[in-house]
Amino acid sequence: MPTALKKTLPHVVLLTYVALILIPFLFVLISSFKESNLEIVTNPFGLTGKLSVDNYVEAWTKAKINVYFFNSLYLSVSSSIVGVLLAAGTAFALTRMKFITASKWIYQFVLIGMLIPGNVLFIAQYMLVRDLNILNTHWSLFLPYTAGALPLSVLLVAAFMRAIPNELEEASIMDGLSAVGLFVKIILPLTVPALVTVFIINFLGNWNEYLLANFFISKDSLKTLPTGMVGFRDSYQTNYKLICTGIVYSVTPVLIVYAFLQEKIIEGITAGSVKG
């Protein structure tokens, strides 16, 4: 094989793959500017010259995408932060405090949670939030999201904290720090890289979560982006230009964040799944 071909062939194959990833987005983006379904059929990749933004205005007002977006954002952020902090506190107590036997048992007990696939608990959790009278409120998502992330978060943060040298805490305690002070002023700042990783894993998981969000929330104004978008699609079944506009709205913010933080995001999610 000539060298030139040898060099370009892998790129041809890989660029085909890249095209397979990007073309769907491109198609949706172009369709979102079209005026009718007929135009999508007759001229799928052409633009008619005038870029109509009417679809964007219409989708925004009809679908309340801003509401869904905000709901998703604050639910994912708040439950991820609370989850990360709880996990960090627990990991601190388990790895740095001197209750070794108890810690061992509690650690094993929490890790059992990772064996249980989330779907399996779905019905019982539904009953639980119904009995707690929080069905159809954001609590019904906040609590299971926060709790659901705990086993993996504790595992990852504890693994990181174990590696912090003992001398550091001995010195701090000599200087008069309490256990809480040690946690807040010394251990927590040192653990930030692990906390960021855990935050990213949990945030993306919650941001994209569909099953619980779909069945625990039926009030339109409380819906998150994944379920809100499905509802929107179902009410505008064949109005493809509007549906495409909705897709563009829901995908763009994530892609922008991804463009800036890709290294950290990739590192975070892959680390989470391999160690998990």
Next chain:
Amino acid sequence: MKNTLRNPYVYLMFIVPTLVLYFLFFIYPMLQSVYYGFTDWNGLDEKNFVGFENFVTAFSDEVFRQSIWNNVIFILFSVFIQVPLIIFFAILISNVTKLQGLYKTTVFMPSILSTSVIGILWGFLYEPEEGIINGFLGLFGVPDIYWLAEEKWAMLAILITNAWQWMGFFIVLILAAILAVPREINEAAGIDGATAFQRAWYLTVPLIKPIISVVVMLSIAGAMKVVDIVLVMTDGGPINSTEVMASYMVHESISNGKYGYGTALSIIIFAFALVLTALYQLTIGRNQERIEY
């Protein structure tokens, strides 16, 4: 000074909130599930204990058997079609120097998007008239296919969408392992006259075996818990042909009010997951010696 880290109140303060949440949303529902699974509860009336009836019903239930089979198809498709492709693409990306970053970032992208949005997006691509897939196949004279409405195509359509979403994630996972292998090994083999294919097959693949087995495991776990994409794209239809275990459990419990039966199904799913994990640990997972370069 030792007493600082022996303060039981501080210890409890750090531990208790986590344990309470964990107990409430993991352990308690798990115990409840086991209990509900043996009753005929419909969510409203009294629960009656029915023994193993739900479990017996489940295995003679045509639709549930179909959904077990669909999960098996998901597993087979991931392990025998996706995993080889994933390894192939990861090796390909590891061998190029130009554009490597672009390939990595692009293929990973779908895995950060919400499954439900991807389901909607692909639903549009599969549209018989407006979608580009039929448009593309039409160029070769293939007549319009009703991807999501025909029994024989719907499952394939979902499998393709699922592969599109997750392959890049695993490619990046394997790519990281390949790039961690010292370059010299590959270069030495190249100097000794090994072709690119030989190097990939006799060097790279054996060296990254541990991560490949992790990918197989994660694929199986993913195939067992697949549900969102089915609910969004076909909702189990047409005529239950794409129903998977988890979606059938949701339909039976929430939509049909058979909570007792639904939880029995969820226990079966859990049991399958445990058996698969154990089987894996006893076979592939067991001989995982650490590879030293």
